[in-house]
Amino acid sequence: MAEPKDVLVYGETIDGKLASITTELLGCARRLADELKEGVSCILLGSKLGEAPQSAIAYGADKVYIAEDQLLAEYQNDSYVAVMEKAIKEISPRVVLLGQTAAGRDLAPRLAFRLGVIAGMDALDLNIDPSTKLLQQTRSVYGGNARATFVSEAYPQITTVRQKAMTPLAPDASRKGEIVPFKAELDVAKIRTKIIQTVKEEVAGIKLEDAQIIVSGGRGIGGPDGFKQLEELAKALKAAVGSSRPPCDNGWVPDTMQVGLTGKIVSPELYFAVGISGSSQHLAGCSGSKTIVAINKDPEANIFKEARFGVVGDWKQVIPALTQKVKELLAS
Amino acid sequence: MPVNMIVCCKQVIDPEAPPASFKINSATNQVISPPGVPPVISPFDEQAVEAALRVKDKLGGKITILSLGNNMLRDVIKKPLSMGADELILLEDEAFEGGDSWSTAYALSMAVKKIGQFDIIFCGRQAADWDNGQVGSGIAEILGIPSVTVAKKVEVTDSKATVERIITDGYQIIEVTLPALITVSNELGEARYATLKGIMAAAKKQPTIWKPADIGVEPSKIGTAGRRAKLVKLFQPVKEGKCEVVGADSPAEAGVKLAQRLREAKVI
Numbered sequence: 001m002a003e004p005k006d007v008l009v010y011g012e013t014i015d016g017k018l019a020s021i022t023t024e025l026l027g028c029a030r031r032l033a034d035e036l037k038e039g040v041s042c043i044l045l046g047s048k049l050g051e052a053p054q055s056a057i058a059y060g061a062d063k064v065y066i067a068e069d070q071l072l073a074e075y076q077n078d079s080y081v082a083v084m085e086k087a088i089k090e091i092s093p094r095v096v097l098l099g100q101t102a103a104g105r106d107l108a109p110r111l112a113f114r115l116g117v118i119a120g121m122d123a124l125d126l127n128i129d130p131s132t133k134l135l136q137q138t139r140s141v142y143g144g145n146a147r148a149t150f151v152s153e154a155y156p157q158i159t160t161v162r163q164k165a166m167t168p169l170a171p172d173a174s175r176k177g178e179i180v181p182f183k184a185e186l187d188v189a190k191i192r193t194k195i196i197q198t199v200k201e202e203v204a205g206i207k208l209e210d211a212q213i214i215v216s217g218g219r220g221i222g223g224p225d226g227f228k229q230l231e232e233l234a235k236a237l238k239a240a241v242g243s244s245r246p247p248c249d250n251g252w253v254p255d256t257m258q259v260g261l262t263g264k265i266v267s268p269e270l271y272f273a274v275g276i277s278g279s280s281q282h283l284a285g286c287s288g289s290k291t292i293v294a295i296n297k298d299p300e301a302n303i304f305k306e307a308r309f310g311v312v313g314d315w316k317q318v319i320p321a322l323t324q325k326v327k328e329l330l331a332s
Numbered sequence: 333m334p335v336n337m338i339v340c341c342k343q344v345i346d347p348e349a350p351p352a353s354f355k356i357n358s359a360t361n362q363v364i365s366p367p368g369v370p371p372v373i374s375p376f377d378e379q380a381v382e383a384a385l386r387v388k389d390k391l392g393g394k395i396t397i398l399s400l401g402n403n404m405l406r407d408v409i410k411k412p413l414s415m416g417a418d419e420l421i422l423l424e425d426e427a428f429e430g431g432d433s434w435s436t437a438y439a440l441s442m443a444v445k446k447i448g449q450f451d452i453i454f455c456g457r458q459a460a461d462w463d464n465g466q467v468g469s470g471i472a473e474i475l476g477i478p479s480v481t482v483a484k485k486v487e488v489t490d491s492k493a494t495v496e497r498i499i500t501d502g503y504q505i506i507e508v509t510l511p512a513l514i515t516v517s518n519e520l521g522e523a524r525y526a527t528l529k530g531i532m533a534a535a536k537k538q539p540t541i542w543k544p545a546d547i548g549v550e551p552s553k554i555g556t557a558g559r560r561a562k563l564v565k566l567f568q569p570v571k572e573g574k575c576e577v578v579g580a581d582s583p584a585e586a587g588v589k590l591a592q593r594l595r596e597a598k599v600i
Contacts, residue, residue, distance in 0.1 A: 109469035192478035201502035313583030321587030
């Protein structure tokens, strides 16, 4: 391999558009590359990449490699690892950034092991050590109870990055960059998995990831009926409804509503935690929220340590009154 | 078709221990075990055992548990046996301590090679201590077998497994050829309790203990010596903890006052 150089972003697309995580990664890559005085490249794999390559340039890439192939229509470990292995060997990047997404968390470790290096996972913060030029990766460990900073001395330096942890640049359509086709040259015989079906379990209303306000319920909500009351408040605030892990584990709400380390990572302007004790597991998913409001009858609940505003009381009485008053205030 | 399965289980500090009891020794970059709180099998690993048991319930077969560490507590580490697993192999030695995902995946893969025959290796999606989620994929890569991660359901037919893998907006049904490695997520559902019969049977079983030489690994490639990720610093984030509690005579009144306060603070 050539001397490692540049920061490569593994980009993801949704319906021919750049995924928001990819814009975040490009913003982060730009900052790292500027510190290194090197360039930013992005690689996109898929069958219909649409406007995404151009958009990657607008968000900060100098060079965009595009691997368009019918076999890459959907993410599969064997096919994507093979293409990324080939790409990294040809491009020889110094740093590779991926999103901590369904695809990224599956792809990064296996790709790293194949290249003989270890991946950093789920980074919250990335820096270049000025003396060694090595990537310092800080992540949450022990279910959010602690943070750890890691360094690996081998190249490429691969890491996944938590969603919403980095800020995208403002897109600049006049930015110049190069789009380079990349030959995937996939061997079908090496793909040992087959996607039989993709089942969407989307919840009606505003998506958690996109919501400015989220109303989440926990174990204290007691059952599916309680969540109906949270929906009322959410409707008044144009908010999405989320959940901590126990309501999902108990089947009160679908798994896709889970906010937490093993669910969705959100960072809305305002986050209501109702009947949620505040386990580190849950906080890992919502601690990026600008303002957290806790409603819990246990004054000792850990959530009050994270919250900006709190009410100690039974949510069954707090929520209807809160909802009513919110409606009044927003109508006036 | 009886299915031959291996499940990797890690002993960890109980993730359900109160966050206030969590302490770090910053001089050694190590977590101090909370006093009076016994360790547990990482919950995702317990669910991996559950996934294997469900396959065994249906088709029969054998479940071998593989755990790596040092001075593992027998009562804790034998739990999968009391749930219904058949055999327990411990990679137990000082040299296995302090590893990262690389050295751990390497040692576990070498142990799997020594075990020989298998159809499926199950792991938890990530360990509840370091939350890395890398060892399963690493084992699959070292052994050259396909991997499907973050599964909520696994069914085996003939020489294939059908796996429901969780993605952002739902799940994908994926067919994978065996042998394969599958990592299991909490959406699989709760792991079963140990039965009295299981506990009695487990008490009689003695774990097989393998040292580094037994699996043909150099001590320099495992544990702390084999790390490829250097831990620079372990620390606890500082929390401001400035919660403004909205007080009132009744919870309903507090709800009204909260709405007013949020409006004043311009957050709604």
